[in-house]
Amino acid sequence: MTAPATSHSRLVLERLINGECWDLDELTAHSGLTRRQVVDAAGRLIRDDLAERVERGCYQATDAGVLAWQRGDRLTSGPRESREVRRTRREALNTRLWAALRLERKSCIPDLLVKAVRGGERDAAHNAARYLRALRRAGYVRELPGRAPGSAPTSNGHKRYALLVDSGPLAPVARRDGLYDPNRKELIPWPTG
Amino acid sequence: MKHRFVADTSNAARFLAGVQTLLERGAAEACLMVVDGVPGLGKSETVEWWTVQNGGALIRAKAEWRPTWLMRELIQALDPNLVPPHSFEKMYRLALGLLGRRADAARLEGRTFAVVVDEVDHICRDRRCLETLRDLSDMLEIPFVLVGMGYVRDALTKYPQIASRVAVYVEFRAASREDTAALLKGLCDCEVAEDLTTYLHQVARGRVREIKEAIRHIERQGLRNKGKPVGIAEMRGHVLLNDRETGRPIEVRE
Numbered sequence: 001m002t003a004p005a006t007s008h009s010r011l012v013l014e015r016l017i018n019g020e021c022w023d024l025d026e027l028t029a030h031s032g033l034t035r036r037q038v039v040d041a042a043g044r045l046i047r048d049d050l051a052e053r054v055e056r057g058c059y060q061a062t063d064a065g066v067l068a069w070q071r072g073d074r075l076t077s078g079p080r081e082s083r084e085v086r087r088t089r090r091e092a093l094n095t096r097l098w099a100a101l102r103l104e105r106k107s108c109i110p111d112l113l114v115k116a117v118r119g120g121e122r123d124a125a126h127n128a129a130r131y132l133r134a135l136r137r138a139g140y141v142r143e144l145p146g147r148a149p150g151s152a153p154t155s156n157g158h159k160r161y162a163l164l165v166d167s168g169p170l171a172p173v174a175r176r177d178g179l180y181d182p183n184r185k186e187l188i189p190w191p192t193g
Numbered sequence: 194m195k196h197r198f199v200a201d202t203s204n205a206a207r208f209l210a211g212v213q214t215l216l217e218r219g220a221a222e223a224c225l226m227v228v229d230g231v232p233g234l235g236k237s238e239t240v241e242w243w244t245v246q247n248g249g250a251l252i253r254a255k256a257e258w259r260p261t262w263l264m265r266e267l268i269q270a271l272d273p274n275l276v277p278p279h280s281f282e283k284m285y286r287l288a289l290g291l292l293g294r295r296a297d298a299a300r301l302e303g304r305t306f307a308v309v310v311d312e313v314d315h316i317c318r319d320r321r322c323l324e325t326l327r328d329l330s331d332m333l334e335i336p337f338v339l340v341g342m343g344y345v346r347d348a349l350t351k352y353p354q355i356a357s358r359v360a361v362y363v364e365f366r367a368a369s370r371e372d373t374a375a376l377l378k379g380l381c382d383c384e385v386a387e388d389l390t391t392y393l394h395q396v397a398r399g400r401v402r403e404i405k406e407a408i409r410h411i412e413r414q415g416l417r418n419k420g421k422p423v424g425i426a427e428m429r430g431h432v433l434l435n436d437r438e439t440g441r442p443i444e445v446r447e
Binding site for chain 1 (some may be wrong): 196248295
């Protein structure tokens with residue numbers, strides 16, 4: 001019988017419990033993990049109050065982290081407590097942008113933002129443009145010829161988009177390897193070239 | 194123009210209050226809300242904004258709608274991946290299943306799922322379409338918001354069994370002077386003086402469409418005014434908006 005795999009969080013915590021400051025490069029070098037794995041593990045430990053970033057370049061275990069290590073607690077990436085309410089992405093701007101696009105079928109970014117923004121979003125127009133670009137790349141929207149008139153006298157107008165693929169109410173998610181559509185539960189890889 | 198929805202107007206406030214009444218209704222089966230008003234007052238924009246913000250479903254009635262077409266559109270809005278079955282009975286059961294799942298998912302997220310039917314005047318004399326909407330709403334006690342120009346309120350008097358399901362009526366009225374000021378403050382990129390606000394309120398006759406058109410013209414003058422408030426003096430001789438009835442431009446005079 002093989003020994004259970006040691007979690008990444010545990011490997012990182014093992015380094016942090018000696019009370020010294022560790023930065024991410026050192027943790028990467030000594031844990032046998034990739035830098036990305038170290039970053040994710042450190043993030044989880046901090047989320048669970050088992051580690052802290054004392055200052056830039058200095059990560060340490062908290063008292064709770066030391067205790068968890070001594071007890072041999074199992075450190076997993078799963079939920080720490082039962083979730084009574086299913087987490088929603090309703091608060092995500094992209095969710096509302098997708099809903100607005102499904103409603104309008106053809107629109108420009110400013111008109112989509114009128115329906116989608118709640119106020120307090122950082123750089124909503126920039127993020128909306130990025131999301132529309134991802135949808136276009138995956139073939140979900142198409143840019144229409146001509147532009148919607150802009151309000152500034154020197155404006156070139158706003159690009160207009162038509163929704164080609166309405167797959168359902170859940171907003172597709174842009175990932176590194178493609179566009180994931182939760183309605184169809186499929187990943188549309190980004191086109192090459 | 195700023196790209197946001199202005200919820201500070203009296204129509205939007207009345208609509209949101211109506212939604213609250215609908216959600217807190219005493220009779221569980223009174224799940225319908227009627228929103229009406231003449232064109233150009235912002236009904237469609239308001240309900241579309243609300244639908245997007247709250248994850249509801251919106252369908253637009255068509256002049257030639259029959260119950261089967263209504264069902265197909267509703268099913269497509271709820272899940273476009275499905276091919277609606279041929280028989281009305283099967284479509285009805287499928288629609289109930291889809292509505293139930295959306296309502297359950299919304300409940301888990303702490304919100305209420307609702308269906309908005311815009312342009313409902315097209316079917317206000319079609320008893321079968323209205324009854325279909327009532328049946329769907331009744332069965333799962335899901336709120337349906339019916340949006341139209343005013344004919345539906347009169348038409349419902351002929352169908353008391355449907356009228357009894359209406360929990361609240363919301364009438365969209367012409368924007369008041371305060372509403373005009375709120376729209377200018379919320380949407381215009383430049384500051385607008387009080388005298389121009391009053392003038393705009395008079396010539397636009399409280400119509401949101403016209404007010405937005407005027408904002409574009411005011412903003413052009415605002416750029417020339419280098420950040421100072423734009424008033425009647427700055428707009429004198431310039432087009433403010435176009436008259437809806439005649440199509441002729443309305444210029445700012447004294």
